[in-house]
Amino acid sequence: MKNSIENNLKKHNVILPQPPIPVASYVPFVITGKLIFISGQVCFIGQDQSLKGKLGANLTTEQGYQAARNATLNAIAHLKSACKGDLEIVKKCVNIRVLIACTSDFIDHPKVGNGASDLISDIFGIAGPHSRAAVGCSSLPLDCAVEVESIWEIL
Numbered sequence: 001m002k003n004s005i006e007n008n009l010k011k012h013n014v015i016l017p018q019p020p021i022p023v024a025s026y027v028p029f030v031i032t033g034k035l036i037f038i039s040g041q042v043c044f045i046g047q048d049q050s051l052k053g054k055l056g057a058n059l060t061t062e063q064g065y066q067a068a069r070n071a072t073l074n075a076i077a078h079l080k081s082a083c084k085g086d087l088e089i090v091k092k093c094v095n096i097r098v099l100i101a102c103t104s105d106f107i108d109h110p111k112v113g114n115g116a117s118d119l120i121s122d123i124f125g126i127a128g129p130h131s132r133a134a135v136g137c138s139s140l141p142l143d144c145a146v147e148v149e150s151i152w153e154i155l
Contacts, residue, residue, distance in 0.1 A: 005087040005123060012122045017045045019077040023141065029082045034091070036082045036152045040099065041074035042144040043067035052143045055136075056106035059145050064108070067146035068098055068115030075150050076123065083154065092153040093120050093130040099147040102136045109134040116148050 098113040113134030121128040
């Protein structure tokens with residue numbers, strides 16, 4: 001169905017942000033063959049840096065879920081740019097890696113990762129199911145709570 005991705009964005013009231021500019025010496029994505037590798041995207045949308053800190057310290061699991069969703073919105077914004085504006089050429093989300101800044105006793109990594117996975121499933125439908133790792137770490141760039149990397153297959 002033509003424009004099914006754009007329809008899903010509207011159906012779920014998802015507005016993609018402007019793709020964030022890299023903060024270091026890397027490119028936001030690399031295309032090789034039919035794969036697009038999206039560099040790690042932090043959970044800040046525009047100037048909103050409210051999701052700073054660590055899960056299990058100053059942030060809840062629910063805030064972590066939102067942080068993973070935000071980071072994935074940034075990743076999809078870069079994906080759209082890599083696809084020259086046409087998300088319909090996305091065949092499959094292959095893999096995501098959800099990095100979570102958290103305390104050593106935090107155990108809800110899968111629930112936080114679902115913020116990314118649920119969004120991808122909502123937007124990409126049958127092209128959305130993917131392999132995933134949700135990993136805790138002591139800190140992330142800019143004191144963000146969550147960073148998401150992703151790999152996508154295109155037609």
